[in-house]
Amino acid sequence: MQAIVIGGGIIGLSSAYYLRQKGWNVTVLEKGDLKDNCSFGNMGYLSPSHFVPLAQPGIIGQGLLWMFQEKSPFYIRPSLNPDLISWGIKFMRASNQRHVERSAKPLMDLLLLSRDLTIGWQKSGLIDMQLAHDGCMMYYQSAKKEHEELENARQAEALGLNIEIFDRDQVQALEPDVRPDVRGGVLYKDDAHLHPNSLMEQLPQVLERMGVEVMTGCQVTEFCSRNGQITSVKYRREGESSAHSLTADIVVLAAGSWSPQLAKMAGEKLSLMPGKGYSMTIAAPKQRLRYPSILLDAKVALTPWANQLRIGSTMEIGAINDRILLPRVQGILEAVPRFLPGLADDAEFKKLATEPNLASKVWYGFRPVSADGMPYIGFAKNNKNLIMATGHAMVGVSLAAGTGLVVSELAEGKSTSVSLEAFDPRRY
Numbered sequence: 077m078q079a080i081v082i083g084g085g086i087i088g089l090s091s092a093y094y095l096r097q098k099g100w101n102v103t104v105l106e107k108g109d110l111k112d113n114c115s116f117g118n119m120g121y122l123s124p125s126h127f128v129p130l131a132q133p134g135i136i137g138q139g140l141l142w143m144f145q146e147k148s149p150f151y152i153r154p155s156l157n158p159d160l161i162s163w164g165i166k167f168m169r170a171s172n173q174r175h176v177e178r179s180a181k182p183l184m185d186l187l188l189l190s191r192d193l194t195i196g197w198q199k200s201g202l203i204d205m206q207l208a209h210d211g212c213m214m215y216y217q218s219a220k221k222e223h224e225e226l227e228n229a230r231q232a233e234a235l236g237l238n239i240e241i242f243d244r245d246q247v248q249a250l251e252p253d254v255r256p257d258v259r260g261g262v263l264y265k266d267d268a269h270l271h272p273n274s275l276m277e278q279l280p281q282v283l284e285r286m287g288v289e290v291m292t293g294c295q296v297t298e299f300c301s302r303n304g305q306i307t308s309v310k311y312r313r314e315g316e317s318s319a320h321s322l323t324a325d326i327v328v329l330a331a332g333s334w335s336p337q338l339a340k341m342a343g344e345k346l347s348l349m350p351g352k353g354y355s356m357t358i359a360a361p362k363q364r365l366r367y368p369s370i371l372l373d374a375k376v377a378l379t380p381w382a383n384q385l386r387i388g389s390t391m392e393i394g395a396i397n398d399r400i401l402l403p404r405v406q407g408i409l410e411a412v413p414r415f416l417p418g419l420a421d422d423a424e425f426k427k428l429a430t431e432p433n434l435a436s437k438v439w440y441g442f443r444p445v446s447a448d449g450m451p452y453i454g455f456a457k458n459n460k461n462l463i464m465a466t467g468h469a470m471v472g473v474s475l476a477a478g479t480g481l482v483v484s485e486l487a488e489g490k491s492t493s494v495s496l497e498a499f500d501p502r503r504y
């Protein structure tokens with residue numbers, strides 16, 4: 077039985093891994109070279125703490141305020157694009173407490189399953205990705221953010237997560253080099269982090285050793301269907317004008333922010349927008365940050381690894397493009413001295429902050445953001461053998477292994493390890 081996976085990001089590769097484990101012949105079709113996509117330069121968090129979907133109460137008001145601040149972490153590029161308008165309306169409708177309450181448990185179940193599977197990859201020696209299971213610290217400076225975060229922490233505890241709350245002196249003792257200038261912080265102890273570039277470099281090699289065919293430079297351009305089934309997938313090789321075709325028993329659509337166009341080709345609808353984010357990576361500063369940290373008021377995240385530190389943020393909703401909005405990048409860098417003055421004093425950080433060609437230091441990727449902030453995982457509406465696996469927004473790495481496993485279970489026609497009702501792609 078032949079499975080075709082479209083997209084060689086972390087979701088497509090994880091799906092290929094579990095499909096192959098279950099005995100499928102698997103081909104991954106990837107239009108790029110597998111050296112960069114959204115799954116590379118991200119922060120590498122495995123975050124059970126992120127059980128609240130992006131569509132949540134307060135996000136619209138906060139987003140509108142941020143829209144008009146050029147250094148803010150959020151921006152929607154105004155456009156009359158009907159897909160953006162329709163996505164925006166759905167997103168607004170979903171940004172309510174009921175949606176958050178309904179989504180928290182299914183999201184948490186998939187986050188925990190996924191984290192454990194990913195830890196298994198590291199422990200078994202499958203992939204060496206500097207995985208550390210030592211939590212993630214959420215810092216707050218304002219009383220408002222403190223209040224919101226403590227409420228989040230209370231809900232996290234109710235869902236079974238381990239958290240610890242620290243006041244200003246305690247966080248300074250925990251992070252003596254960077255001296256957090258904050259009211260306090262919550263440590264989510266169940267979170268872990270990894271080096272996503274290492275994961276993405278090694279996973280294709282693992283797949284090839286397992287017998288998966290990973291085809292780069294191959295862009296899917298068309299589907300052929302009969303009786304509500306995709307029978308073959310057409311693709312074009314880079315530099316060639318004629319199309320090639322592969323027969324398929326199961327097709328997995330895991331093309332990240334490009335998924336809506338492919339869904340349309342297959343006669344399906346997928347409400348999803350690209351959400352561009354930036355990151356910058358420097359050599360590990362001498363002023364060492366011990367915990368992966370999120371500076372909540374500024375929405376900036378930092379991840380320390382043995383030899384590197386990554387700083388990332390922003391969500392720019394709009395078409396896929398190569399433009400780097402430098403004021404927003406500067407907004408990210410300016411948050412560091414406000415929250416972590418010790419780190420801002422470090423030579424490596426100073427070198428980055430004063431870099432004359434800052435754009436050359438910036439990585440960007442497009443998060444696939446669904447219309448209600450919940451991934452789309454499950455069978456499509458019109459094609460019986462098409463499985464959607466996309467829309468993971470800010471938690472694609474956190475959810476990848478779990479998504480891959482449930483995709484393979486769906487393909488086998490088995491019941492899935494976690495309930496997928498909340499992720500049903502047919503909900504829009």
Ligand SMILES: Cc1cc2nc3c(=O)[nH]c(=O)nc-3n(C[C@H](O)[C@H](O)[C@H](O)COP(=O)(O)OP(=O)(O)OC[C@H]3O[C@@H](n4cnc5c(N)ncnc54)[C@H](O)[C@@H]3O)c2cc1C
Nearest residue numbers: 083085087107115118119120121296332353471472473474
């Ligand atoms: C700044 C930033 C920080 C982040 N931090 C985290 C984090 O800490 N933890 C976390 O869990 N998540 C994080 N994320 C989100 C995470 O990176 C994404 O959710 C995840 O990478 C999405 O993976 P994907 O496989 O769906 O998409 P992608 O990685 O974008 O892969 C999709 C692939 O499909 C291919 N493709 C598209 N069209 C076609 C076609 N027609 N034919 C063939 N191939 C095609 C593309 O070339 C691409 O390689 C972050 C994102 C950003 C931007």
